[in-house]
Amino acid sequence: MKKDWVLTQEAFDALLGWLDPNREVAAQRYETIRSRLIKIFACRGCSEAEDLADETINRVTTKLPEMEATFEGEPARYFYGVANKIHLEYLRRKPPPVQPEPKIEYAESELEYRCLDHCVEKLTTEHRELVLSYYQEDKHAKIEHRKLLASSLGIAANALRIRAHRIRASLQGCVKECLQDAAA
Helix, strand or coil: CCCCCCCCHHHHHHHHHHHHHCCHHHHHHHHHHHHHHHHHHHHHHCCHHHHHHHHHHHHHHHHHHHHHHCCCCCCCHHHHHHHHHHHHHHHCCCCCCCCCCCCCCCHHHHHHHHHHHHHHHHCCCHHHHHHHHHHCCHHHHHHHHHHHHHHHHHHCHHHHHHHHHHHHHHHHHHHHHHHHHHCC
C-alpha cells in the first residue's frame, strides 16, 4: 500500500455503502468494526493499536473496488482477516525485546536457599508440612493435590489457600530478615 494514500470522502462513502445501504446503520457498523480492531491490536500488545486499526480500514478501502462485486459474507470478517496480516507485518518490523541477564550471583542464591531452609525449620511441624505439601506438583496435578490436601485437613480449598498464603508471607519476612542480618 502506498504510504501517502489518504482516505478520501468518496472512498469513505463507498466503504459505508458496502457496510450497509442505510447510512446510519453503516456508520454504526464502521464504529463497531474500528473499536473491535483497536481492541484486537491492543490485546495483542501493539503499542500503536489505533494506527493499526486505521491502516486496516485504509487497506480494505483500497481493495474495495476490486472485491466489492464478488465479496460474499460479513464485511467485518474481511476487516479482521486484513487485521491479522497487518499484525504479522507489525511483528516483523518490531524488534524483539532484549532479555536482561539474570543479576543473581551464585553466592546470593546460595545464601537465599540457606535462609529459606533456616526459616522453614523455624515453622511449626504442622505449618512446615502444610506449606511443603501445598507447593508440590505442577499444572493439573497441583490442583488435584490441593483439593485432596484441603479435604484431608477438613477445610475448604479457599481456606487452604489463605493458610498457605499466610505461611508463605511469614517465610518471606523471615528470609528477608535473614538476608539483612547476613548483609550486616
